[in-house]
Amino acid sequence: MIFVFSILLLQIHHSHSLNCSSQKFTGNRLYDQCNDLPQLSSYLHWTYDSSNSSLKIAFVAPPAKSDGWVSWAINPKAPAMIGSQALIAYKVDGKMTVKTFNVSSNKIAPSKIAYEVSDMEAENSNETMTIFATIALPTTMTKINQVWQVGSAVVNGTPAAHAMQTENLKSTGTLDLSMKAQNTSSNTSSNTSSHSGGVSSTLRNINGISIFSIFSGFWFLFG
Structure with missing residues (x-):
């Protein structure tokens, strides 16, 4: 009985640790908010600075396969992949990189997006990839349509198409930038x-x- 109960306690600890508030980042990066996203085992950490309309983010997700990719995006028109202004992290020659993509169709290539992006960086650790970035937003934007995604392969330096499973198709939501800072993860939309x-x-x-x-x-x- 003691052995079985010990296994139960380990399961409890493991389950309790799988949330955004337990995650730590290199470089002592800290964020005001974090969200356990409802699809693709993904997490978003963020800080919005209303004084300069900047959004600092750390997006964490496991790629579909080890040599795959992860992406977080803002769509200025609708919570959908087409039309999204994306940050995609993947490996190039074995090293992590993150690039911007204007996803105007199912065929994508690195390109400039509608927002100025700085401090872009990507990391790969413990079977997950993390995107770090700071995005300059319009001063009138108080809510954003966020889209996130993962893929299994990179072909000729470009992320290949992702799977079309339910969780891939439902990985969208709304982020309310007007929320006050909290120390725990927060619900920012009906889809988050x-x-x-x-x-x-x-x-x-x-x-x-x-x-x-x-x-x-x-x-x-x-x-």
Whole structure:
């Protein structure tokens, strides 16, 4: 029983750690907000500075395959991939890079986008890729349509098409830039899930199985 209970505690710790508020970055990078995005095991950390309308972001996601790519984008017209102004991170000659793409069709190539972007950097660690960037936005933009995506391959230096699974097609949402800074992840749209609760909520439900049922099983086995 002690052995089984120890495994349960490890599962609780692992599940509790899988949220944006537990993530740390190199260079002591800090952000006011973070969101556990609802698709593709992705996370967005961000700080919006209203004094100069700049958005500083760190987007974290695992590529579909180790030599694949990850992307975070703003679409000024709709929460959709076509028309999005994207940042895409991938490997070139074994080294991480991040480039801007104006996604005007299904065929893409590196290009200038509608927003000025600075401090672009990409990292690859622990089977995830991270995009860092600062984006200058119009002063009138208080909400943005965000789109994120992952792919499995890069062909001739260009990200290849992503899969068309449900999670790939639903990886969109709205980011409310007017939200006040918090220390935990926040819900910024109906399509963006947030992390809340903690160990107590994890205890109540682990992978859909109630803790009461688990301990009832212990009592049946060892009682």
